[in-house]
Amino acid sequence: MSLSDLTKPWEAMSYGFLDGSAKRELRRKVLKSVSVPGCQMPYASREVPMARGWGTGGLQVSLTLVRPDMRVKVIDQGADDSVNAASIRRFIARVAGTPTTMDTLEADLIQSRHRIPEEVLREDQILVLQVPNPEPLRPVQPNMSIARQMHADADYGRMWLQLYEQIVRSGRVMQGASYPSLVHGRHVMTPSPIPRWDVPKLHMSKHLTILSAGREKRIFAVPPYTRVEPLVFSDVPYRVEDHGDLICTRSGAKGFFMNEIPQDDGSSSFEVSDSEWGVKTIRARDGEGESRGATWYRDGQFTDTRPGLEPGPLPPHDQEVPGQARDV
Amino acid sequence: MAYVATRGGERAIEQSERLFREEMGAFDQARVDEVKRSLPYLIDRVMGEASLYDEDLAALALAQTGGELYEAVLLLRAWRTTQPRLTVAAPVEQDGLFTHRRISAAFKDIPGGQVLGPTLDYAHRILATEVLEGGTYAPEPVEPAAHSAPAHQPAVSAWQAENDLIDLPEDDETKGNDIPDLTREPLLFPSKRAHTLQSLARAETGGVLALGYAAQRGYGQAHPTVNELRLAEAEIAVTHPDGRSFSAGRVKVSQAEVVDKKGDKLRLGYAATFGWNEVKCIAAATLDLNAPGAEKGSATEEEFFLYHTEGVESSGFCIHFKLPHYVTFQSSLDAMRDAKAKKAAKEPQMEPSSSEAVGHEKSEPAE
Numbered sequence: 001m002s003l004s005d006l007t008k009p010w011e012a013m014s015y016g017f018l019d020g021s022a023k024r025e026l027r028r029k030v031l032k033s034v035s036v037p038g039c040q041m042p043y044a045s046r047e048v049p050m051a052r053g054w055g056t057g058g059l060q061v062s063l064t065l066v067r068p069d070m071r072v073k074v075i076d077q078g079a080d081d082s083v084n085a086a087s088i089r090r091f092i093a094r095v096a097g098t099p100t101t102m103d104t105l106e107a108d109l110i111q112s113r114h115r116i117p118e119e120v121l122r123e124d125q126i127l128v129l130q131v132p133n134p135e136p137l138r139p140v141q142p143n144m145s146i147a148r149q150m151h152a153d154a155d156y157g158r159m160w161l162q163l164y165e166q167i168v169r170s171g172r173v174m175q176g177a178s179y180p181s182l183v184h185g186r187h188v189m190t191p192s193p194i195p196r197w198d199v200p201k202l203h204m205s206k207h208l209t210i211l212s213a214g215r216e217k218r219i220f221a222v223p224p225y226t227r228v229e230p231l232v233f234s235d236v237p238y239r240v241e242d243h244g245d246l247i248c249t250r251s252g253a254k255g256f257f258m259n260e261i262p263q264d265d266g267s268s269s270f271e272v273s274d275s276e277w278g279v280k281t282i283r284a285r286d287g288e289g290e291s292r293g294a295t296w297y298r299d300g301q302f303t304d305t306r307p308g309l310e311p312g313p314l315p316p317h318d319q320e321v322p323g324q325a326r327d328v
Numbered sequence: 329m330a331y332v333a334t335r336g337g338e339r340a341i342e343q344s345e346r347l348f349r350e351e352m353g354a355f356d357q358a359r360v361d362e363v364k365r366s367l368p369y370l371i372d373r374v375m376g377e378a379s380l381y382d383e384d385l386a387a388l389a390l391a392q393t394g395g396e397l398y399e400a401v402l403l404l405r406a407w408r409t410t411q412p413r414l415t416v417a418a419p420v421e422q423d424g425l426f427t428h429r430r431i432s433a434a435f436k437d438i439p440g441g442q443v444l445g446p447t448l449d450y451a452h453r454i455l456a457t458e459v460l461e462g463g464t465y466a467p468e469p470v471e472p473a474a475h476s477a478p479a480h481q482p483a484v485s486a487w488q489a490e491n492d493l494i495d496l497p498e499d500d501e502t503k504g505n506d507i508p509d510l511t512r513e514p515l516l517f518p519s520k521r522a523h524t525l526q527s528l529a530r531a532e533t534g535g536v537l538a539l540g541y542a543a544q545r546g547y548g549q550a551h552p553t554v555n556e557l558r559l560a561e562a563e564i565a566v567t568h569p570d571g572r573s574f575s576a577g578r579v580k581v582s583q584a585e586v587v588d589k590k591g592d593k594l595r596l597g598y599a600a601t602f603g604w605n606e607v608k609c610i611a612a613a614t615l616d617l618n619a620p621g622a623e624k625g626s627a628t629e630e631e632f633f634l635y636h637t638e639g640v641e642s643s644g645f646c647i648h649f650k651l652p653h654y655v656t657f658q659s660s661l662d663a664m665r666d667a668k669a670k671k672a673a674k675e676p677q678m679e680p681s682s683s684e685a686v687g688h689e690k691s692e693p694a695e
Binding site: 001002003005017018019021042043044047048049051052053054056076077082083084086113115132142143144145146173174176177193194195197215239242243257258259260273 | 338341398402403405406408409410411412413414510511512513514515516517518568569570624625631635640641643644645646647648651652653654655656657658659660661662663664665666667670671674
């Protein structure tokens with residue numbers, strides 16, 4: 001036996017960048033996290049060619065799952081072609097040879113930072129969320145060893161207390177994005193930094209969601225048809241962002257999560273945060289064919305997507321004049 | 329088509345990268361060689377933080393990033409990810425090191441002798457401005473000692489153990505692939521000893537110094553005395569599949585032992601890293617010394633300093649704040665406005681008290 005017997009022909013890079021042992025570890029940890037929904041599984045988290053905190057966790061999952069025939073969509077803040085999304089999409093395509101898409105309906109694998117697309121995902125689609133801080137207990141307990149113990153004990157008293165204190169001080173829960181949510185009645189997770197608007201999309205959804213934090217080296221998952229319940233008191237209901245009445249100045253789409261664009265006159269205009277949804281709405285408006293799928297929200301109201309309750313047909317396109325600014 | 333503002337980012341991104349690279353210009357092997365030759369200590373620092381020993385790759389990373397250290401370390405670590413782990417070398421014993429420099433602040437003289445080796449410790453730090461006036465800086469030639477120092481030296485702590493001053497840790501018999509490897513397993517707490525030392529070895533120099541200095545200055549329980557500081561070369565012995573052991577070459581290493589009096593014995597703090605990095609090793613050994621029994625959440629607690637001195641992670645997270653955050657920001661803004669409206673509705677008659685703004689609520693940081 002010689003050393004050369006133990007080696008393979010030299011290749012500049014493995015398929016999908018990560019070497020076999022890294023992928024094997026990722027797959028095992030993904031399976032574990034699917035088996036115990038919402039529970040954080042530590043993993044080694046290899047260094048990849050982009051900075052920690054820029055989606056390296058999501059990227060490692062994507063690189064592990066990707067196959068040459070998978071269509072990949074990458075979202076950053078709702079947009080497909082913002083800085084980081086473009087760079088991650090280019091990288092995945094380069095090392096895995098995958099076709100890419102911006103269309104939510106066409107995508108097999110969607111890696112996203114901060115948003116779940118407005119169109120309902122199917123059973124055959126996988127959503128990978130980039131997570132900066134996987135620990136929902138971090139604001140009340142920054143020490144990870146103690147926080148892990150608290151998860152093991154299902155000791156979420158301090159989380160409830162924090163929410164209660166916010167209601168006492170401010171009259172409402174002040175949590176913005178990453179609203180702590182109970183998964184499958186057992187583990188509280190932070191649903192990545194997605195806005196409150198997107199949390200109901202995880203509840204009993206048909207698709208698999210994998211949440212991965214590269215810097216913090218944790219993977220957790222929401223398997224299909226799993227309960228995801230935001231922590232709320234029985235007399236203070238869960239509230240999504242007050243965007244139900246906002247209208248996108250570009251596309252005229254109404255009742256979706258919006259980006260606020262401050263105007264010179266002190267007012268604000270709004271544009272739909274899911275950029276591809278905006279594009280599709282514009283195309284539909286301009287008579288270039290209807291390509292929009294069913295959405296989780298209809299006219300600002302969340303549609304029940306539990307099994308057996310298929311979301312209804314798309315409502316007629318809102319004809320309100322684009323360009324309306326809401327005073328703030 | 330409308331929606332132009334969200335389309336077209338890709339071109340701008342590409343051009344911004346080009347701008348950065350244009351400043352460095354084209355470069356070739358000659359520049360890499362020049363970096364390697366002229367900046368050996370920087371190369372050592374980068375190799376230590378990357379936990380990858382290859383002077384050529386480190387020089388290439390520095391040339392390619394223009395000396396942006398965080399980027400250079402990230403380049404090397406990402407490259408390392410693509411490489412398989414072929415084998416695990418035999419343990420390096422302290423008395424097997426080829427010692428270049430070895431000092432102790434604990435004793436005036438030590439078995440094996442003090443070897444000052446290369447250092448600027450006693451130099452006057454005067455800028456060689458004559459070079460800018462067309463002169464050449466030529467160092468004084470070294471005059472060899474009458475007797476050369478022995479290449480191998482015993483450990484100071486070995487002598488202390490013989491004299492019952494210190495309890496050395498038990499020998500760890502773990503071998504080969506069973507040795508916990510931080511690059512293949514997550515760091516968990518309480519951390520494995522191997523993970524602690526590996527994490528300190530690849531920690532960011534400035535971060536280790538800041539926390540180590542804090543411990544030295546009084547925010548720690550233990551006061552370090554440098555028992556032994558050593559710069560050396562280590563022979564890397566690996567085993568051929570047919571069973572023979574052979575040398576895969578030598579690597580520069582540094583290590584520091586610091587001690588503190590604890591009861592009637594000395595307690596040892598230890599750190600070692602690739603390359604010659606004295607300050608990092610002393611600071612890291614100070615943290616190691618202070619870790620046992622440190623209060624949870626304090627800067628000398630292992631979980632605190634190991635997480636926060638991880639340079640690739642901390643710098644990456646820091647620069648990620650340059651990414652857009654408008655979704656999460658929008659979400660907190662929405663909560664803030666609503667709370668403000670609620671408050672205004674509640675007390676319409678009262679004087680507006682702007683100092684009681686609702687924004688001070690400690691909400692989840694928008695990420």
